[in-house]
Amino acid sequence: MRKTLVSLSTEEFVENIAEVARSRFDCQTFPQENLSADDWTLLVKAGVLLPAIPTEFGGRDSHVEMCRVVETLAEWNLPLAMYTKIITAVALRPIALRASEEAKREMLPLFATDDPMICGFASTEPGCGSAMSSMTTTYEEVEGGYRIRGRKHWQGFSSTAHWWLVSAKNDRDGRKYGYFIVKRSEGFRTIRRYEPVGMKVLDYGLNEIDAVVPKHRKIDAPERNLSAMVEMLMAPRSMMAALACGFLRRIEREAHAYANSRRIGPVPLADIRFARYRLTSIEAAQTICAALNRYLMTELSVKSEMTGSFPAVQALKTVCTELMLRAAHHYQQLVGGEGYRCGSPTNIAGQAFLDTRVFTIFDGTNDLLSQQLTQFCLDNRGDVALSGFLATSPLTAPGVAAHGVDLSFLDRDLKQEHLVLGGRAIAYTFAITQVMAWTREAEDGSLNRAKAAIEFLKADIDGIARQFDLLTTGVLDADDRQSAQYVSP
Numbered sequence: 001m002r003k004t005l006v007s008l009s010t011e012e013f014v015e016n017i018a019e020v021a022r023s024r025f026d027c028q029t030f031p032q033e034n035l036s037a038d039d040w041t042l043l044v045k046a047g048v049l050l051p052a053i054p055t056e057f058g059g060r061d062s063h064v065e066m067c068r069v070v071e072t073l074a075e076w077n078l079p080l081a082m083y084t085k086i087i088t089a090v091a092l093r094p095i096a097l098r099a100s101e102e103a104k105r106e107m108l109p110l111f112a113t114d115d116p117m118i119c120g121f122a123s124t125e126p127g128c129g130s131a132m133s134s135m136t137t138t139y140e141e142v143e144g145g146y147r148i149r150g151r152k153h154w155q156g157f158s159s160t161a162h163w164w165l166v167s168a169k170n171d172r173d174g175r176k177y178g179y180f181i182v183k184r185s186e187g188f189r190t191i192r193r194y195e196p197v198g199m200k201v202l203d204y205g206l207n208e209i210d211a212v213v214p215k216h217r218k219i220d221a222p223e224r225n226l227s228a229m230v231e232m233l234m235a236p237r238s239m240m241a242a243l244a245c246g247f248l249r250r251i252e253r254e255a256h257a258y259a260n261s262r263r264i265g266p267v268p269l270a271d272i273r274f275a276r277y278r279l280t281s282i283e284a285a286q287t288i289c290a291a292l293n294r295y296l297m298t299e300l301s302v303k304s305e306m307t308g309s310f311p312a313v314q315a316l317k318t319v320c321t322e323l324m325l326r327a328a329h330h331y332q333q334l335v336g337g338e339g340y341r342c343g344s345p346t347n348i349a350g351q352a353f354l355d356t357r358v359f360t361i362f363d364g365t366n367d368l369l370s371q372q373l374t375q376f377c378l379d380n381r382g383d384v385a386l387s388g389f390l391a392t393s394p395l396t397a398p399g400v401a402a403h404g405v406d407l408s409f410l411d412r413d414l415k416q417e418h419l420v421l422g423g424r425a426i427a428y429t430f431a432i433t434q435v436m437a438w439t440r441e442a443e444d445g446s447l448n449r450a451k452a453a454i455e456f457l458k459a460d461i462d463g464i465a466r467q468f469d470l471l472t473t474g475v476l477d478a479d480d481r482q483s484a485q486y487v488s489p
């Protein structure tokens, strides 16, 4: 079976996985509960982990297939796509890229068998998620290896993963960060389970680590700052584009089907103009994510070091996840009360909304990523104004030029709140550029979709310019005397 899977063409391989996802895991009927080992076995047997594994260890070693697998799974079951993405892109990818030969030989072949193996990534702690420099989990060199001690929480697969990639610090000789491959049995314990609001296919919890691991299980990565962690997170962040593309294809289809069949008085819901506005917004979200997915597949590779793609990845993650959430909201509103029902036979809106909510929070909260994107552009603009830099940067220049995007509101003293909002505007401008690139290659009939998508993105940028105006009114720095004058008759 393994042999056959390895020799399939990409199309056959992905279609095989699509068939399993469609027939067994469709979120319309699949229970919203932790995935059983038997069900994970079905997917592992279909080969969902193979693209992440180098060929010498029995895998298919393919960037495009890693993306296409999560895109396909997301169309049928979003949490399952995330399940697979955490194992392939968050955990196995840095191991395949950076671990010692001995560690790879010990571990990776296990993930190329039919066994339902799971590997998680343990970084977040109860005291820190966004600012990882505050981590308290430590490592120290001991005889025969490293001892790692600390607490981590919210990890996907908290109580089910067999292997972990764990981040830790050492302050003995100035601050150093280290990344270790840990077997659960070596000292990874789940001491409390968490009940999530959505994404229930995965299990989460509070974990205590006291483990000694052999020397060869320390990953080769820069130690003096968190740049290695940022790089490790770039693969899963960029792959949000594939996931969003598949998920939104499904949401667009479901929203249209519902709006065509539901009657509001004498007319179908789809004939109401504001309902059409919501449907168009969902279509635009799908188009934008398809364009960003094209960028992911053709311009990036999660199989190599990704540091140079930092700004593009920040934009991919923030735009795609915000659009997933926005589209799920429109869909749920279109479905009305029936969209607030668990297990409704007519729609998947309630579940889609609950599942998407966390996407702007995990894998790096969008607010922080947006701030970092603006800061990156400021640090790289040289002597020119920020809008001038964006008008020449290859990631944004085509969008600025073709659509007269006015980013001059960014040319001012930028406080933290402006950095966050500005990052969104930069990401939307990047997305306009990618929709233009996608249109050049897309099929006939995509021009209208592209035009609408770009108009939505321009409106988002205008909205951010308006929020800059709002901030100048002093809403963040309330002064009682000035406010009294403002509201007095």
Ligand SMILES: Cc1cc2nc3c(=O)[nH]c(=O)nc-3n(C[C@H](O)[C@H](O)[C@H](O)COP(=O)(O)OP(=O)(O)OC[C@H]3O[C@@H](n4cnc5c(N)ncnc54)[C@H](O)[C@@H]3O)c2cc1C
Binding pocket: 086, 120, 121, 122, 123, 124, 127, 128, 129, 130, 131, 153, 154, 155, 156, 196, 199, 204, 358, 361, 362, 363, 364, 365, 367, 368, 371, 420
């Ligand atoms: C379902 C789920 C699955 C997860 N899976 C994993 C996993 O597998 N492994 C793992 O290690 N972790 C995992 N996490 C943890 C996740 O990565 C963190 O929750 C996330 O990084 C945010 O950290 P935090 O929760 O500590 O929030 P905090 O750091 O406390 O941030 C809270 C909020 O503060 C605001 N904020 C923070 N910084 C800024 C800023 N610069 N500008 C503006 N606003 C800001 C944002 O609104 C942010 O959402 C998961 C979390 C969830 C909910």
